[in-house]
Amino acid sequence: MFATAAAALLVIMCLALVRAFRGPKIYDRILAVNMFGTKTVLLIAVYGFMTGRPEFLDLGIFYALINFVGVIAALKFIERLDEYDEQEER
């Protein structure tokens, strides 16, 4: 049953990956990356249970953190980039 859950998570990750490839806006990609990261955290948890060694959840906690900071960084820097592009267009 953990195997089924892992398979479902992998399918979800694949779908999110497709959205990250297709875009079209950069925000779609960030959304997809965010979703991908969340599901990676869950996959680590499920994988740990599947292989009978659920001790490595520290990694999951860390991925959740990194994922959040990555999304925020992307948003902040894209704001600044947009601002520059506006100035250049003027």
Add this chain to the structure above:
Amino acid sequence: MQIAVDLVSWLFLSMGMFLGLTGAYGILKFPDFYTRVHAASISDTLCTACFVIGLALQSGFNLVTAKLFMILILLWLTGPAASHALVRAANTAGLKPVTEKKD
């Protein structure tokens, strides 16, 4: 007793799987960014909760469960905040929602 716990845990996990797949299908199929955020972020929170509860029931009361719930709290804190920031950034950048059906 064990069977009952397994059953409930299985129920939670399949609920989580269903919600996750719905969200993933949503961000693939919906027409514009805002609807996609809607699909992804709303299903995400409950999906995470279902997965964590399902796994916690399997492991019983120990450090692993504590870490699982820490992950849950963290994802509950960051997920909605990230979605909010994403939508707000897209909105200030002038991204318009699709309001009419394209032919």
Add this chain to the structure above:
Amino acid sequence: MLLCEQQTPRGLNQLPRKKTEMELAVNITLLLMLCATVFAVVKLQSLFAIVMLFGIYSLLSAMIFVALDAVDVAFTEAAVGAGISTVLMLATLVTTGRWKKKPERSGLLPLFVVTITGAALVWGTLDMPEYGNPANPAHHHVADRYIAESPTEIGIPNMVTSVLASYRGFDTLGEVIVVFTALVGVLSLLQVRRPRTFARKQDNRPDTHRRRPYPVLQVVALIMMPFIIVFALYVQFHGDFGPGGGFQAGVIFAVAFILYTLTYGLDDSLALTPLPALKILAAGGVIIYGGTGVVSMLLGGNFLDYNVLAANPVSGQHIGIIVIELGVGITVASVLITVFYAFVTRAERNRAGEKQVDLPNKAD
């Protein structure tokens, strides 16, 4: 990145397991996604999108490391690849522009060189011992001794830590010095600006509609900061028992302050962690590490020989490992924070006039 070569098996008390079919399927799916990501990166034009995909790439490879039981490596890959590199690459993009430039020359010659090199490498692998065979020389050079002796010689459960911090203490010292040198290099090229005081902040040009802070993010960041710092300390001092150690803890520490900078701005963050203090800490970590070696020499042992640090060699090893991991953590954290500040300072300045030409149609 830094720790990649030291992949000792983590078989603490369990015998090697046979992988089930499901684990194999998970591995294959992850690798396929990895390949797809690489092709997408090659094809895409928007550098911003490419950086986002690199984040996914890192998460995927970290997941593969987890599947290979190399948890410490997975930790480092996630920290450096998905965390710090993504943030630094995004900061760089603000300065360089967001579109791939059209190459000026044809790609035929590079393609030719790459094909020849690749073919030579593949040809070279044919002579290598069978992949994954436990009898390969790579697994018996020193690994046997580490696995057999480290529980009695050093006595900590995480063998990766004992190899990194004690058996290969010289290597790790070198890595810490590399990190420190990177800081020196970055600071000689980029400056970290002084924090603006409140009065001068007022004089600054009015904030545009984009510059307004995100109150929700600020609140969430404030809730998370203590949590992240406690988690960093846990990873720092739990490195003897589970995955983790100085490098990873340093990165997590840095991530806490990066989050603060992203939500509250560079001025507040510089007030929290003043630049001179960061510089002193970065050097101080290296000194703690090297100093441990000198102390062990003064006590009559070799450089970085922790056995002499206490009456009992095993507790000497424990003390030595904890102290040098602390040095590593301090250096890595302060170097990463300073490098990030330098990148943000550069990103805040206007781009150097150069207008982007030949924009592809603006899909992003």
